[in-house]
Amino acid sequence: MYVEIKNLNFKYKASRETTVVDFSLDMEKGETVSIVGESGSGKSTVLRLIAGLEIPLSGVIKVNNKVMVDDSTFIAPEKRDIGMVFQDYALFPHMTVAQNITFGLKRLTNKEKKERLAEVLELVSLEKFKDRYPYELSGGQQQRVALARALAPKPSLLLLDEPFSNLDADLQKKIREQLKHILKCTGITSILVTHDKEDALSIADSVVVLKEGRIVRAGSPAQVLA
């Protein structure tokens, strides 16, 4: 398996109950898994655990046969090679689109950076906007910049936390199609968190349903969400 997650348990310091209970998930390379569930069910927390932004109480995460976390190891988020698109995008407000996108490309030469920038800009069709600042962009454009920024360093795994939640309904539909296209084009392995069943149905290869931190159902989208 390309991604192996076994029995993750997690509790926030400030909260009493365990937030994530025995979460396990296996993924093939290139697969897109969607995590769905009600608000507060722990979807974002699972992504944060995978990204390394939180430390699990117990459990194992392996990506591409590399141990990210187990009883004796913890790899810091900046060393995991896992990209993430945040719910509110978290674009750096004082950097242009181009600067935001090349931010994660620190190992490349300037020439390589330029090439990669052009590639991802084309992928998200934002070539014309590369010198704008985030606040000069529409919500949908910001969302695509966030996606481009996460894709630019070619992460081994991409995490998307409700990428459509800040967009209005019309736009959601359009961007969903674009995202599906982009994920297929790049062949990247990805986990998409959403509370919208249609998102999951149209994009994901398989679906996991979370409730109060536990997996209550898992399988193909058609089976699970029927």
Place this chain on the structure above:
Amino acid sequence: MFKTSRLKATYLNTWALLSLIFVLLILAPNVNILINALKPGNENWYHIKEYLLKDYIINSLTLVAFTGLFTVLLGTTLAWLVSVFEFPFRKFFKWGLILPLAIPPYIAAYTYDGLLNYTGVIQTFLRNSLKISVNQKYFNIMSMEGAVFIFTAFLYPYVYIITKSFLEKQSASLIENSRMLGRSPLEIFFYVILPLSRTAILGGVSLVILEVLNDYGVVKYFGIVTFSTAIFKTWFALGDIDSAVKLAAILMFMVFAVLLMENLLRGRKKFSYTTSKVRPITPLKLQGMKAAGAFVYCFTVFSLSFLIPTLQLVYWAFLAYQKVLHVKFWVLIINSLSAALVSSVLVIAIAVVIANYCRLNDGLISKIYSKITTLGYSIPGSVIAMGVIVFFVGLDRRLVWLYHMISENSSKLVLSTSMAMLTFAYIIRFLAIGYNAIEAGFARIGRKFLEASRTLGMNVTQTFFKVELKMLQPAIISGLVLVFIDILKELPLTLILRPFNFDTLATKSFEYAGDEMIHEAAISSLIIIIISAVSVYFFYKIGDREES
């Protein structure tokens, strides 16, 4: 179940190490005071304890009690007037009444003395023009009552600012309801406003009390013996550091008592608002006599605590500027500004390190760190000075071998006679101000940019320099300005710890005034006041914009 390698995840890195070092350095002088205080006292101490200590305590407590009472009366009534009523010049008074903060009490003290004494403008006018000779007793401000007047007139803004912003944020419904229930404004003031803003008033008045306990200039000039003046005298006149430290320890306990009392009185009611929606109060328009009364009250306070002393200083400065403005004076200004600048930059740098560490680790340690970091601002300058002296003399004693290695005939006291000692003390005392500004800045940024940056392969330090430093800029600038001004005005620390022949605008004002060279003192005082007034105005405007 915590394995060692997992600890890495809790940012056990340079930030943690630096924070620990800074916090220990801040703590060391204060712990020194407490340890040294436990040593058996010498003969001096016996004498002080038997004959003098009672006076120090009574005088300090009298000043604190009356200043506390009067600042509460003045501060709350003014805050209530400008936030609940509409009257002529209300907009101006809203921020104008904050301006007295720009005048350090020690400058106000000698200004008022110069204004009121036998050769002052008022008595001269009465004598020469109206042929009236007054009883000197009524015109002598150099007394306990005079000191209470000065502290009240120039420290009430602490109560005023906090109470005003509390009233403005407080949902208007309570006040409007009581109005509709037929209560008179005065009844509302006593039965609604005062109890409601209890915690705000307490916060303001404890700042006032800490300032009074910190003061050295006013009481020294007026000849009142308090802990600060006693510490100075014991150290400079008797050269008895052990007894001075013991006095400092007692003063420190008084400060802790004040802080404890504030906490107890405030109880669990931290500034909380019952309704989440905050609707600003619609001010009630005052008519006729009432409007005139409100105006006269505000104008009287504004005149006494800003206009009159400032005009007097301008007049004196005008008389003396030709005598004072020569090369030496420019050297003084440069000294003063550069000392303040270097120290405030260091304060901000240290504040950034500790604040960043604390926000990344929200555990008990962070809470302890931020408590220690902000403690210094409560501790009077004279106490910090004693702690720092003991600390640096100890350091020098331990480093003698090093000094001799560097230079054969080096003196035994190097660090404790250098600017390093004063700078260190400034940092301890004013770190709280920088820290609060930076902490608020970090809170505004949040953690999301850090998290985004880390998933893009940057670690905490890289993220700080590439992303957050830029976003922190407004907080850094405002923290820098606030600390800079406080250092510029600072008197007791500077007087005790400055190297030989080093003067600042503050010490020079104080020395000139003490030598009856009031006109010469006016110019350096005015520079301090102008710089502070501009920043007071600037911050008021920014604060106002953010609230609306």
